[in-house]
Amino acid sequence: MMLRKILTLILALLVSGAQAQVRGGDEQILEMQQAFRQGNKGKLAQLLPQVRGHVLEPWAAYWELRSRLESASSAEIQEFLTRYAGTYQEDRLRNDWLLLLGQVRDWNTFAAEYPKYRMKDDREVRCYGLYATQLRGGAPAPGVAEEVRRLWLSQRDADDGCTFAMSQLVQAPGPHRQAVQDVWIKARMAVDANRPRAAAAAVELAAPDALPQLAELNASPARYLASRVFAASRARKEMVVLALLRMAASDLDVAATQLESKWGPQLSPEERNWVWGAIARRAAQRVGTGADALAFYAKVTRDQDLSDDMLAWKARAALRASRGPEWRQLLAAINAMSEEARREPAWVYWRGRALQAQGGDERLAQARELWQSIASVRGFYEQLSLEELGNKVTVPARPEPPTAQEKEAARQHPGLARAMHAIGIGLRSEGVREWNYSTNLATPGGMGERELLAAAQLACEREVWDRCINTSERTATAFDAEQRFPMPHRDAVVRRSQEIGLDAAYVYGLIRQESRFITDARSHVGASGLMQVMPATARWTARKIGMANFTTDKLNDRDTNIAIGTGYLKLVLDDFGGSMPLAAAAYNAGPGRSRTWRNGPVMDAAAWAENVPFTETRDYVKKVLANTTMYAAILTGQPQSLKARLGSVGPRDARLPEINTDLP
Secondary structure (H helix, E strand, O other): OHHHHHHHHHHHHHHHHHHHHHHHHHHHHHHHHHHHHHOOHHHHHHHHHHHOOOOOHHHHHHHHHHOOHHHOOHHHHHHHHHHOOOOHHHHHHHHHHHHHHHHOOOHHHHHHHHHHOOOOOOHHHHHHHHHHHHHOOOOOOHHHHHHHHHHHHHOOOOOHHHHHHHHHHHHOOOOOHHHHHHHHHHHHHHHHOOOHHHHHHHHHHHOHHHHHHHHHHHHOHHHHHHOOOOOOOHHHHHHHHHHHHHHHHHOHHHHHHHHHHHHHHHOOHHHHHHHHHHHHHHHHHOOOOOHHHHHHHOOOOOHHHOOHHHHHHHHHHHHOOOOOOOHHHHHHHHHHOOHHHHOOHHHHHHHHHHHHHHOOHHHHHHHHHHHHHHOOOOOHHHHHHHHHOOOOEOOOOOOOOOOHHHHHHHHHOHHHHHHHHHHHOOOHHHHHHHHHHHHHHOOOOOOOHHHHHHHHHHHHHOOOHHHHHHHHOOOOOOOOHHHHOOOOOHHHHHHHHHHHOOOHHHHHHHHHHHOOOOOOOEOOOOOEOOOOEOHHHHHHHHHHOOOOOOOHHHOOOHHHHHHHHHHHHHHHHHHOOOOHHHHHHHHHHOHHHHHHHOOOOOEEHHHHHHOOOOHHHHHHHHHHHHHHHHHHHHHHOOOEOHHHHHOEEOOOOOOOOOOOOOOO
16 A cells, blocks of 8 residues: 555656646747747757757747748758658748748749648749749740739739749730739739839839839829820820829829819720729718719729729629619629629629519529529528528538547647647647648648548637637538537626627627637737727726726636626617617727718618728628527527618617717
């Protein structure tokens, strides 16, 4: 008996020592992450030997080598790639190295390493790759040229890789008229979006001598246009287009007058249509009936000259028309979009509605075919399409749960293990990147459905709810509602919702979108906790609901955050007459904006949500309402209607009590 006690004590001491060593290793890993962020190469080199054998050693080694990659030898880089072969960190470093090789134009080494790159999700690396493997030394194949153009046009800001690849395309032998046209389109898009660096990179490719003019028109488009009389050459016309776009950003009506009276006759039809499209899009984003926007769109002689974004806002303006939706204009806008844009669920759904509104058996059959192509419980327009076909939202049958073997394979997966450990010690960004790589990018096409379900289940069991939800959402056929729509803190959320008269499904729908149930989540603007409440809003709400001794450092406490968040949501919902879409928009973008956006005609709330001018808030409202409908189906066990929750939106009824102007 005594011997057994001694052995037990020794074992306990060994386990305690091992745990202390692991904790010590974690602390050093955290120190290394901070040193990496601070650019402290010496500290990284000092700490690296101390974390050999730690589960996160690949991260430590990556930070150390990445901090000095520009001066590292090829032998050191290759040694790292060999030692950590198959890991996220190997592919991450190769990504970084390929960018460096592209920047220094070492195409032979680049071409040798590029085929080993697995993630293939870096646009700049892809542009370098297209040059190194396809464009170098000859005219591009049509498919290659098209991909370069697509990547170039999708840049937000200029990067060296895609700018360089596009420059080679412009200079390539043979016809390159389309490439030059695309460069000017990119310049227009950049000026329209106020991205001067990207605009300058585009103008430099198309007409380097015009760069001083670009600076001049950026400084004062009105002065630039006033100092010019004729626009004879292609470059001069395009600079006028850029000046008009720049002017439209600050004075829409003056830009329209200038185009109508002076510059329109001197521009080509395509250039003229583009400027009218840009003016019309800005008009559509202004609160109002949409009639002025449609009047501007009517000046466009060929919708195919417009960008997909301009056409999307034409469709939205048609939905918001003062006398009801202009279905023919909506259909014309959607039909002019690119094939890729037409496949988006929003435009599949509204195309069906437009066909339905025009009447006739053939059009109705086409509408039903469109809705059937997307109808499901997976998203906002998918749910609406389901209802158009006469069905309501119900919880799909749960797939077979992961087997013991599948769950064990997920637990033993090195990348998932590293991700869970990183998240567990506070390295959420690193953990999320490693998790996403392991599930989505490590192998072509990512994990299979059964692997994804098992990985999602692992995250659920560890209560890493964002990875649980996002991983389960990647399954194309299986739909596990318990993984996709979990209900952590159910007693607290349901009890609090019932106490103040809120729909618990609405609260869950909002939390799922706000924080993915991460209790210590913090946004870039300072919102905190499950319900992502801003400190000032929290202080105001605490006073309104009578919460004594509240301080903002309590916002990450679960129950405090739920109490404050639901209290504010209830006040917002009451102020907007119980309209869930308006309250969701107010929760995301502020009550003042939501009040402004409701002005105009009374309209279907789905059409109103599609017209919200902020992309983030537009997506937010749709996702919160779709989430709410699914949570209601789960909580009640009964079929649910998204349409019933949406209702209609219009100006505030003057008979209602005064608005709460104090509401932040």
